[in-house]
Amino acid sequence: MKFSIFAVIGLAACGGGTQQAILQDKGSDTMVNLMQRMSEEYSKVDPTVVIAVSGGGSGTGIKALIDGTTDIANASREMSADEITQAKAKGVDPTRDIVAYDGLSIYVNKDNPIQSIAFDQLKCIYGSEGTCNHWKDVGVTIDCGGGDDTIVKVSRQNNSGTYEYFLETIIGKGGKFTTTMDESGTQQVVDVVGTTKCAIGYGGMGYVTDTARFVCLAKTSADTCVVPSVDAVKAGTYPFSRPLNVYTNGAPTGAIKAYIDWIKSDAGQKIVLDGGFVPLPK
16 A cells, blocks of 8 residues: 555553554445454454444545545445545545445335335335335335324435445436435434334345345336345345445555455455355355
């Protein structure tokens, strides 16, 4: 790398003893739980390296990389052309490593009878020009109390890579979201959906719970729907999958390279699988 911001601190008194590197790792809220697990396990592999993980969204991590305040930016989307231009103007050379894959999933409450949903129905629910405000508008009969079936539309904040990916793929470039309940991460989306019978949300596939489940997803109503799974994402049959990325300033070296190499190793990829995401192909 051209530079690294990681700090090195002496742990022993009087200037002796072990040196410890502290790497800053910031970005995607979809990836934050996964990267926290990675950092915890890696500290057992190399106790001289501490990885300080924080979320805030893919856009936040990418901005931190551009500004030189993080060593690693986690992003559930690719950097935009504008972001790359901004980075290069500041002497930063964004270099991407794919560390896992994800099936972006549609979540509903466990008591919602809906079995499948298509992209055009999601656009009708989430798009600013959509007219699907009640579950009956997408063919679902549900009583959320007093005969009401209003769809509670849960989304992500606009600094999220998941938000950007959903917007571009479902609503379309240049499109806009309707009014939604915006949450900071997939965990928060799933928490709302799990306690709200008429809610729908979207996010990474690693967050399914006993109270919030996946909906089988199809590109069109004529297609066979597919439930997000490791096998479906690997096979390319799930229609809403994406890579999970880490960005560094230039090709990683030293402690940063060692850490990313470990993430991509069998040990790191087991954590990916255990976290509900999809490992890299062998």
